[in-house]
Amino acid sequence: MLEYAIFVVTFVLALLIAFIYFYPGSIKPPSIPGLQPTTKKDGNLTDISRAGSLHEFLIDLHKTFGNIVSFWMGQKFVVSTASPELFKEHQGVFDRPPELFNFFEPLDGPKCIQYANGSDGRNRRAIYDKALSHDAIRKYYQSFQEVADEIANKWLTLTNEEHVPLGMYMSDFALKAVLITLFGKNIKDDKNISEFRRKYYICWTEMEKRLVESPDSTREKDFEDALNSLKKQIIKMMTDREKNRPNNGEEILIDIILEKIEDEEMQLSDSITFITGGFDTTANLLTWAFYFLASHQDVQQKLYEEIQSVLGKEDVDHTNIGELVYLRQVQDETLRCAVVAPWAARFQDCDAQLGGHNIPKNTPVIHALGVVLQDEKIWPLPNKFDPDRFSPENTRKRPALAFSPFGFAGKRICPGYRFSYAEASVCMVTLLKKFKVHMVEGQKVIPLYGLVTRPADEIWITISKR
Numbered sequence: 387m388l389e390y391a392i393f394v395v396t397f398v399l400a401l402l403i404a405f406i407y408f409y410p411g412s413i414k415p416p417s418i419p420g421l422q423p424t425t426k427k428d429g430n431l432t433d434i435s436r437a438g439s440l441h442e443f444l445i446d447l448h449k450t451f452g453n454i455v456s457f458w459m460g461q462k463f464v465v466s467t468a469s470p471e472l473f474k475e476h477q478g479v480f481d482r483p484p485e486l487f488n489f490f491e492p493l494d495g496p497k498c499i500q501y502a503n504g505s506d507g508r509n510r511r512a513i514y515d516k517a518l519s520h521d522a523i524r525k526y527y528q529s530f531q532e533v534a535d536e537i538a539n540k541w542l543t544l545t546n547e548e549h550v551p552l553g554m555y556m557s558d559f560a561l562k563a564v565l566i567t568l569f570g571k572n573i574k575d576d577k578n579i580s581e582f583r584r585k586y587y588i589c590w591t592e593m594e595k596r597l598v599e600s601p602d603s604t605r606e607k608d609f610e611d612a613l614n615s616l617k618k619q620i621i622k623m624m625t626d627r628e629k630n631r632p633n634n635g636e637e638i639l640i641d642i643i644l645e646k647i648e649d650e651e652m653q654l655s656d657s658i659t660f661i662t663g664g665f666d667t668t669a670n671l672l673t674w675a676f677y678f679l680a681s682h683q684d685v686q687q688k689l690y691e692e693i694q695s696v697l698g699k700e701d702v703d704h705t706n707i708g709e710l711v712y713l714r715q716v717q718d719e720t721l722r723c724a725v726v727a728p729w730a731a732r733f734q735d736c737d738a739q740l741g742g743h744n745i746p747k748n749t750p751v752i753h754a755l756g757v758v759l760q761d762e763k764i765w766p767l768p769n770k771f772d773p774d775r776f777s778p779e780n781t782r783k784r785p786a787l788a789f790s791p792f793g794f795a796g797k798r799i800c801p802g803y804r805f806s807y808a809e810a811s812v813c814m815v816t817l818l819k820k821f822k823v824h825m826v827e828g829q830k831v832i833p834l835y836g837l838v839t840r841p842a843d844e845i846w847i848t849i850s851k852r
């Protein structure tokens with residue numbers, strides 16, 4: 387009888403140990419509501435893939451389980467937060483969890499600023515932030531204007547009926563703007579710009595796909611070829627700048643990278659990050675902004691009237707941008723409604739508390755920025771494009787962190803946010819002064835939510851001269 391009892395106890399214990407081993411969900415901190423892993427290897431990756439994207443998965447998860455939820459990315463237990471109050475509790479956290487971003491490592495390399503934590507990350511941010519400070523941005527307006535004028539001149543040659551590929555124009559604008567102002571490279575040849583953009587998209591879409599599935603050999607090869615070609619172009623840009631740096635005291639981002647960072651691999655990685663992080667985000671902000679303006683003629687007209695009354699024939703620059711209040715409302719509502727960058731993340735190397743729950747050390751905590759931007763309790767009818775949500779009066783009624791499209795935590799919010807507003811303002815003002823934009827009828831515009839949100843297909847507009 388005793389042997390039988392020992393056998394039963396041992397058997398039950400063995401079962402328990404096997405269960406704990408094979409199902410990491412069973413050892414998760416019990417107090418955080420959320421999903422058990424569907425499989426041991428992939429956790430909830432299949433659920434994420436089924437939802438379409440991490441952002442859409444998080445929308446459903448938070449709707450079901452509340453503002454703080456948990457799930458499994460592969461074998462990693464992950465927490466996600468989605469309220470201004472929870473964001474506030476995490477406002478001081480700097481370090482970014484490598485697990486959630488290292489699928490991008492083949493693109494920007496393991497030494498890039500995105501994965502730099504602790505004092506290394508803080509020091510590099512302090513160095514680079516100088517190139518994107520309030521003062522630094524002032525000197526970029528002239529270059530933004532030149533690139534925006536190039537588009538305006540091209541649009542002047544088009545007829546009213548011609549279909550214009552909006553995303554392509556906005557990507558070319560944003561890529562040229564970053565290369566000229568931060569890398570001192572004025573690429574006049576549009577073929578080179580299109581080629582750079584094409585290679586970049588091969589790399590980027592491959593990286594986003596790898597979040598949920600491994601590549602086959604053809605995809606692997608296409609990615610490697612595109613990446614090598616991109617790297618070659620960027621290295622050439624860096625060596626050209628090193629050899630031909632103007633001796634007028636001008637110091638732009640690339641000069642700072644070359645001067646202050648000794649490790650060549652790190653120089654390349656950070657250059658890739660600033661180019662890719664800098665152009666695709668603003669390109670999509672602009673694409674979505676013109677899309678909303680083309681499909682809301684009343685908003686476009688109101689914005690045009692503001693531009694006329696504030697600027698008349700003047701260009702926008704650092705002295706008058708603050709007066710274009712409605713322009714900023716349109717940009718902010720675009721960032722909110724299109725959810726241009728849906729999420730950020732942090733982790734702590736010690737046990738911590740969040741929303742009254744224990745968060746074990748090294749647990750990645752997602753900041754579900756996009757879920758909050760579409761929370762109907764904060765933004766009634768969240769899918770409606772309505773720039774008046776950002777009137778000073780309405781803004782005062784909301785908690786500050788309800789609108790955090792550039793992140794909010796640990797003095798590590800997007801370093802390019804001022805750059806982006808300035809660049810987008812110059813482009814929008816220049817084109818809207820000269821043209822009305824209209825949608826080509828019959829398009830179904832579907833957002834693809836990756837690390838950046840883009841339209842699934844090109845958006846086609848027509849333009850008419852004012």
Ligand code: HEM
Nearest residue numbers: 499500663664667668671727730792793794799800802806
């Ligand atoms: C619409 C425009 C943009 C949006 C919505 C956006 C959004 C973001 C977000 C959400 C983050 C993560 C912040 C966090 O972890 O808390 C980020 C990081 C970053 N962004 Fe942006 N961004 C934009 C434009 C730019 C531009 C124009 C640049 C460069 C010129 C840039 C460079 C970067 C870099 C380098 C990082 C990583 C910084 C670090 O690791 O410390 N971004 N951005």
